[in-house]
Amino acid sequence: MTEKLDTYGSSQRRRVTSRLLLTCLLFLALLAILQQGRAAAQTSGDTYVVQRGDTLASIASELDIPLEILAATNQLTDINALKVGQVLLLPEGAARRTVIARPGDTIQSIAEREGLSDLRLAILNSTTPTARLFPGQPVRLLRDTVPLATPFGSVKIVGVPSTIVQGQTGWLEAEVDRPLSLEASWNGAPLGIRPLAIGRKDETGGEVTVWGGHVPISASLEPGVYSLSLSYEATNGVTVSRSFPVFVQGHIFPVQDIRLPADKDALVEQEISQEELDHLSPIWSRTVTPIQWRNPFLLPLQSDFPTTSPYGVSRNYNSGQYFSIHTGQDFAAPGGSPVLAPADGIVTIAEPLTVRGISVILDHGAGLFTGYWHLQEALVVPGEKVRAGDPIGLVGTTGRSTGEHLHWELRIYGVAVDPMPFLTRPLLAVPSTIELEVEQETEEGQ
Numbered sequence: 001m002t003e004k005l006d007t008y009g010s011s012q013r014r015r016v017t018s019r020l021l022l023t024c025l026l027f028l029a030l031l032a033i034l035q036q037g038r039a040a041a042q043t044s045g046d047t048y049v050v051q052r053g054d055t056l057a058s059i060a061s062e063l064d065i066p067l068e069i070l071a072a073t074n075q076l077t078d079i080n081a082l083k084v085g086q087v088l089l090l091p092e093g094a095a096r097r098t099v100i101a102r103p104g105d106t107i108q109s110i111a112e113r114e115g116l117s118d119l120r121l122a123i124l125n126s127t128t129p130t131a132r133l134f135p136g137q138p139v140r141l142l143r144d145t146v147p148l149a150t151p152f153g154s155v156k157i158v159g160v161p162s163t164i165v166q167g168q169t170g171w172l173e174a175e176v177d178r179p180l181s182l183e184a185s186w187n188g189a190p191l192g193i194r195p196l197a198i199g200r201k202d203e204t205g206g207e208v209t210v211w212g213g214h215v216p217i218s219a220s221l222e223p224g225v226y227s228l229s230l231s232y233e234a235t236n237g238v239t240v241s242r243s244f245p246v247f248v249q250g251h252i253f254p255v256q257d258i259r260l261p262a263d264k265d266a267l268v269e270q271e272i273s274q275e276e277l278d279h280l281s282p283i284w285s286r287t288v289t290p291i292q293w294r295n296p297f298l299l300p301l302q303s304d305f306p307t308t309s310p311y312g313v314s315r316n317y318n319s320g321q322y323f324s325i326h327t328g329q330d331f332a333a334p335g336g337s338p339v340l341a342p343a344d345g346i347v348t349i350a351e352p353l354t355v356r357g358i359s360v361i362l363d364h365g366a367g368l369f370t371g372y373w374h375l376q377e378a379l380v381v382p383g384e385k386v387r388a389g390d391p392i393g394l395v396g397t398t399g400r401s402t403g404e405h406l407h408w409e410l411r412i413y414g415v416a417v418d419p420m421p422f423l424t425r426p427l428l429a430v431p432s433t434i435e436l437e438v439e440q441e442t443e444e445g446q
């Protein structure tokens, strides 16, 4: 758990590797464009009208279509030669997560056509149910997940990620058309899934509830196929359940060699680390606190300091005496820099620890916690509620740290995952004009 600043070597190696990978990918994409040509021009019949500011890459990303397939479908040899107003054909199967607005469409009319709740679609698309959409505008049906064609019982829509990369977090979503208590499990262990929004389905007044939850994958989980299950108790008392396969894809994390000074015995160090982990585990495994945040996280520092050791680095102590996986992201921020809450939350810990030094842990609800180690000083006390952007401490080098830096960690159900994607990913982007029924603060969570 010892933190080191001197890891530029490994992050540089990673940068070189990713540049090489990018070059290869671009080359493959070009090959695919040249080879597929007309052959790939099977389209779904849907079209997309190019808007100001669009690039082919941004459209491909927005519609979740591989760039080379979109280029090939439209026989584009120069992907930079897009014109505003140009009509692009969409390849077959492209609209699985997205539909394209037709002239006169609103979220309501699309919801009706697709048999979905307008409220949910409005939330997913950060708009209101009645807002006019421009023809060709992509409208999301699901976020970060692939809808499966196998709804079951009262579960009308299920979005389960087909693949999650080691160290990343998947998103599970379900829409049910009557009040029920949905449960989810990952390989038999319970996952938190909870109601995020309740809305009316149509004029007949049917109610739908949108359930959602994270699927955190540890950097050390073996790649392979795992089972994600959803279940609920039917009115006749029978448990209705369905399992979905999810592939955990391996990721190559950089390796960092660490030599402990002669006066530090590696095994004693490991024992101390374990003791501290045993103290913290029950704290960050709680799932009772209601959701405190909805928007993407803010960076926990005032500016974008360089990363000195990314999440997932595999640390090899004294040539194999023991290994550990870096459970967070290290930023080279100077001592005394304010550390900011990335989202609303409740302070659960603000205390000095042996390995992590002066530490603050925030509970953001729904089983999601963030941790800040090696602080010079904590500016909050346990039980205090903080808002996104509030200062919670100062960067330091307390505990087992070799230099001033911030270690930022994100845990869901106790599993440490890569915190960086949370800077761009909302739980749900809620437009202020929509009133949501969300879970009530019935528990204190402390």
Ligand SMILES: [Zn+2]
Binding pocket: 003, 309, 326, 328, 329, 330, 406, 407, 408
């Ligand atoms: Zn660290």
